[in-house]
Amino acid sequence: MHCDTDNIGNKTMKFIMAIIKPFKLDEVREALTALGIEGMTVTEVKGYGRQKGQTEIYRGAEYEIHFLPKVKIEVAVAADQVERAVEAISGAASSGKIGDGKVFVVDLEKVLRIRTGETDAEAL
Amino acid sequence: MHCDTDNIGNKTMKFIMAIIKPFKLDEVREALTALGIEGMTVTEVKGYGRQKGQTEIYRGAEYEIHFLPKVKIEVAVAADQVERAVEAISGAASSGKIGDGKVFVVDLEKVLRIRTGETDAEAL
Amino acid sequence: MHCDTDNIGNKTMKFIMAIIKPFKLDEVREALTALGIEGMTVTEVKGYGRQKGQTEIYRGAEYEIHFLPKVKIEVAVAADQVERAVEAISGAASSGKIGDGKVFVVDLEKVLRIRTGETDAEAL
Amino acid sequence: MSKRFLIPGVVAALTLSAAPAFAEVSEETAFIFNTFSFLFNGALVMFMAAGFAMLESGLVRSKNTATICLKNITLYAIAGIMFYAVGYNLMYMDVAGYIGTMLPWAADDAAALAETGANFEAGYSATSDWFFQMVFVATAASIVSGTVAERIKLWPFLIFVTVLTSIIYPIQGSWTWGGGWLTEMGFLDFAGSSIVHSVGGWAALTGAVILGARRGKYGKDGSVHPIPGANMPLATMGAFILWLGWFGFNGGSVLALGSAADAIAMANVFANTNMAAAGGVVAAVILTQLVYKKVDLSMALNGAIGGLVSITAGPDTPTLGSAIMIGAVGGMIVVFAVPFLDKLKIDDVVGAIPAHLFCGIWGTLAVPLTNADASFGTQLIGIAAIGAFVIIASAIVWTILKVTIGIRVSEEEEMLGTDKVELGLEAYPEFGRGAHSL
């Protein structure tokens, strides 16, 4: 009942969100392009995680910078591409050092290409 | 089993993410308002897709600008509104030219209005 | 059928997105840290909701500012932590005044820590 | 020799004859003072180009910021070259009522000095005077750049600037400062409320009308959609630089420093210039608070400029109190004229028309209030003649450009911003700290 037909469709697409170090963006983009994934959206974000910020001093007073500059990449892909895409991202973004970031995947129910009106798989 | 009760509720709400051209934002906002959708969150993003960046020259060296300025709109709506909302967005954001953007829809499990503590449908 | 095994796993993780007032960020971070949640990603956004923008005057002409500065927090958590996390956020972000913001929760299917290759629960 | 040059001579003569011998300024000393005044004040005026660049950079959107920077530095360069190649002589050399001669400027002061047996009769280095007159030309062009920003194509704009600085400005300038017919009528415009600022303003107005408003500025329903400037501290910096430069603009227009009378005149001009700007700021601040219930910074900055333009036609004669009033009226004009232009759907990006044209007219008309040598009638004739000439000449140039190479970027280019389209770069290109390649 709760699994209506509309919902079935979306199981075939995934929405990947990856938080990476800013200077890795180019490599990640190239890795994805190599897979034939030619669309993505990028956001400037700040991150907080195991990699703590630093203690800085401004005008003689110590303070904690909790958040570090990161870049968020969002990519919608077909479900059968998700594994390779995640691998590509994580391969390209990895420096082996703390703060490399994370990849999150959620189900994507529907996609629409505004220009053409194409939907779902065609719209990716 | 995997479809627990908590999960059932969220099928009634959807989370729309739309990537559009920045100068279309006002029209999209108006189109959504016309539907009675009076909440949204906007992020400044950069996009990469069929609409490639340009080759630019800076100080005598060519370089590719891969990412173009876009705006991301996030709107949480009731499931029965999702179709109209997506239509409104895509109608208002369309210029018929490449780079118009995409609309993504995911299931939304839970919503909470911080101020009142209202949840789900009431919180939209 | 549509509920494949892959999908089962992700029911154990949730992705929280909260829109809050910018100056509440520190308190929210502290509240989450108190719960042992030590990762989050923050984005500068603009919001539109019940709290309308203001009518401003610039060089003698009135205009509506529809969007107000907000901050978006994204936190991936284990499903059993989601309730406490949402409570912590909403408790810390609440000022009781209009525009306090909203919390959205979606299912999270997969998480990967880029540095170590750990996935899902271990990667949170 | 032109009216604009005669003034110091007259002043010096009067003073010298009255002064007891022991106290005289020697002719060579006066020569040095006069020359140095042109250089010092001219350098301040040159810096106004930076002021315009920053003011305009701050008041456009960031997608057009690099273009406005480029325009401002290039127009200053062009103005100097064209004024050398054509403009100066057209304005000052053997002016026969309505026009001078068409020749590149040339002078060899050292040779001249040697020839005359070093009697210092010239009174100043001709090159220093050329320098001072030259820096004025760019001001007129800078005014245009602000008004037509964010939608005009780069090269047509630069061509317009070329014509403006080599032909239009010098010809009308010859009427007054070149000793032509307006001077003979008794038209007074000390440092150029009309001759510099209104000229820029008329050319800008004509351009704005022919070019049309920016996309999205005016709704079909007659509504006005303000487009806030991207960087207010930059605009503030620009206004402060203009204020500083104006001491040179007006002070140097005493055209001499070779006698105590000249020094006194320059001091009066400096003080009055400052007070008119102060009056403009305070008037704009109070007025925007009263009318709009909020103080508008952009109007306060325009108010300073409005005050400065207002005093420019006659900074030598008012008392400080009168200067404050003259400037305050300028500040008020700005506050009311900005929305008035919007009502007419004339899109002036930085408010240059109110500040430079309207206040220029006001300033020119205000001269008779404190200067008995001026008459309203003559001032009006001068304003009208200059206005008519500049409107017609500008309209011809703008129109030719429009029908030939076109003056406006396409709608899509306007949305993308001129920086991307014409320059291929962005003023603030960064996104994602550290990810410079974005």
Place this chain on the structure above:
Amino acid sequence: MSKRFLIPGVVAALTLSAAPAFAEVSEETAFIFNTFSFLFNGALVMFMAAGFAMLESGLVRSKNTATICLKNITLYAIAGIMFYAVGYNLMYMDVAGYIGTMLPWAADDAAALAETGANFEAGYSATSDWFFQMVFVATAASIVSGTVAERIKLWPFLIFVTVLTSIIYPIQGSWTWGGGWLTEMGFLDFAGSSIVHSVGGWAALTGAVILGARRGKYGKDGSVHPIPGANMPLATMGAFILWLGWFGFNGGSVLALGSAADAIAMANVFANTNMAAAGGVVAAVILTQLVYKKVDLSMALNGAIGGLVSITAGPDTPTLGSAIMIGAVGGMIVVFAVPFLDKLKIDDVVGAIPAHLFCGIWGTLAVPLTNADASFGTQLIGIAAIGAFVIIASAIVWTILKVTIGIRVSEEEEMLGTDKVELGLEAYPEFGRGAHSL
């Protein structure tokens, strides 16, 4: 005639009497030099208003940037108008020990010259002197604006500035520069370490205490939460402009250029001013590296200003080496005083109190180190008297404003930022390139 005016007269007289006749500077030539010095140096000082505006714009958060721009241009305008309407005569006209007369300033140099048969006795244009004294007043007010930024209401601030520039500053100024009791005691403050900078600093300190700290600056546990400035290159620009302007501030305070001795004095002052600033920068850079293990740019900028303020009371007598040292101590004072004020929970947004008040005191006390005419005792009396007067007068004004119209924006307004609340605009309004309507 005041002490501040007498100096050049004395210098000129001494020089002239010693000079052989053929080498004399004629009286009229001296008149021009003196007048021009006031104008040139005064223009540099005027530009300091831009320096303060940029320094403060860079050190506040962007949500308060437009407001600080508005405050700085408006306070400069108000200072000029009030100094004309009241301040100058209160400070310089017929000072009877503790106060001058209450009249708008007026002078007609040309008429004066004609009357006296053009004997140039006056030595300079009175208007040029007025101009130079006027630009000083705004400096004191700019100091206040930086300290109380980000939380004070606009109009109460402007009212305070009005009183400061028309009453408080001129009255204490009359004691020394007006030839009042402090001059009679032998108090020496060449260009105003105490009379300008400390006055601004005391008024700022009083304001900061009465106003309270910005929300979030100090934790309940006594912790300090730094609030970094939004735009460091702008702050750097501001510091450079102040450095430039200070040549006029100190150099013009020689108050004459009519003799070789004056020129020598001005050269010494220029060089010492530069070296003190250099000493302040280097001291702050080394000290922050040693103490904090990182070099703090904001401290280096404050160090430059601290060095400049430190030399201001006596830039005429030190050698270059001493000037470096005096400035270096100023730089060190800044580095230690900024966290010290934080310990006292006195929230000084831009570090104006350390740089202008503490270094002003140090500079005033340092005069006897290189100037035999000064004594520590008298310097201390001057510092204390000026401090006591300004604290009391400022406290009265701040308190009246507080209990009547209120001086502080509400907590919510403070969070939103004063730009939105008081001006209805943002300094950097853009978000989403091209989507200006956001």
Place this chain on the structure above:
Amino acid sequence: MSKRFLIPGVVAALTLSAAPAFAEVSEETAFIFNTFSFLFNGALVMFMAAGFAMLESGLVRSKNTATICLKNITLYAIAGIMFYAVGYNLMYMDVAGYIGTMLPWAADDAAALAETGANFEAGYSATSDWFFQMVFVATAASIVSGTVAERIKLWPFLIFVTVLTSIIYPIQGSWTWGGGWLTEMGFLDFAGSSIVHSVGGWAALTGAVILGARRGKYGKDGSVHPIPGANMPLATMGAFILWLGWFGFNGGSVLALGSAADAIAMANVFANTNMAAAGGVVAAVILTQLVYKKVDLSMALNGAIGGLVSITAGPDTPTLGSAIMIGAVGGMIVVFAVPFLDKLKIDDVVGAIPAHLFCGIWGTLAVPLTNADASFGTQLIGIAAIGAFVIIASAIVWTILKVTIGIRVSEEEEMLGTDKVELGLEAYPEFGRGAHSL
């Protein structure tokens, strides 16, 4: 007495002898003029430090902006202190062909005047001359800072600046301006195309080679990845300030204002300086349009500077037309040299090597074109000698620094940006309006 000092004397003498007695400038008056010229023009040159700071702030990425601000203000401070402690005397005092003496500079003009019975023979205040020479030193150091930005460590850079300003610059400077062997050969470099700008350029080039390119600037495949500057209006402001300051740089290098001939020379220099910059801008604008089909703002700004550097070796002799040409060639050099350096994988962040070194060479070679006293041969010898000395000296210092404390930040630090790493702060720290603690 050095060559650089002799010039005014010569000029004055020539003029005075030719002038009729009644028109003479008295010796004391000339003393004042000369001294004031050093102060006025020196103040303009000092402001160039702000110009470099802004130009470089605009052309680096924002993660290195605060560091470049700190470097620029600190290097200016260091340059002054070191030039006082060592440099000046090494450059100007008793130069025995290749080097002066090693002593801190000291002068007491007032005492000197008294001693000589006030005969004003000195012609100017020695301190004013020191001030003017001092501000030049920092320029050379500023050039280096731009080239090696974004990857050099702070303290090694400051140590290099210390050596450059106290030893390297003064020694080669003594060869020409100190009256050493190059002057004796007849090498002409009016205001320092070679002596200041190329010196900075050679030191920068050596540094860039030893330091290596920024990470990511050059691909392994030989590709070039441009790294756009973060803030173009700031860079534009910087270029305008440099343009203004250059009037002082070249104009003050007349080294005198005590006669009509001096004033004429200064006027010629001002006008030519302006026109060369204008030529540089227009050439760069047209050339980038032709070659790249887009106008490059950063090249236009560099073009202005290239034009200014090009005229600096001989701004006194060309006509305005020649000055435009000399500057235009400078602008073209910049446009071609920037990609040329990239081909050699020499990473010059702000384009300082093309503008200051290449145009400096061109400018020095261009002197004989308009000045019959100069010869290509001698100019070439001077260029080569200065180049060889500075390359070797700089290479030694850079290498010692490299092998001892290291000159380059680590790869990770470079990615994070020097602001975070060396200063612990950000130039534009805000993220999430109102959430300052982010």
